[in-house]
Amino acid sequence: MSQMLKPIEEFIKLLPIDARVNIYTDGACSGNPGPGGWGALLCYEDAQAEISGGHIQTTNNRMEMLGAINGIAALPSSIQIVLHTDSQYLKDGVTLWMKNWKKNGWVTYEKKPVKNKDLWERLDELVQSHSIEWQWVKGHNGHAENERADALARKAIIAQRMAV
8 A cells, every 4th residue: 555645734634533653753963963854754554744844053862852752742642652763862761761860850870961851851741641652763774764754854954054
């Protein structure tokens, strides 16, 4: 069955309340820090939607996080999500580290402030209001949806450069 690419607004309208959506995210930077982009590919049955964006001066980790944040935030909280990322930082941050960071006042086990605290706090809000399963995929390994998310992120970098 071929995939039908839809604008995000149309994609959301076709989702039943009990839908299970796969989100494939990626972030990229040209220099780190430097111009960056994020991309998210949302898939439900034979429908897909793409969203992307970027910042002129950022880091790769922030772009990885923004891909997930924007992908999750695009969906109603009743939707079940399987989020696929090639970022161990993102997956481990949410599934392993965030609980203790919060408990310790957003300080690491090394007693240092958590980097990207603003984005971790936003992710924490989203995790509380959604049912999310986190999956790690190996990046740049021929995984079609991950490659598409990467292409969206890289295209967003070009858009950032052109906007200057």
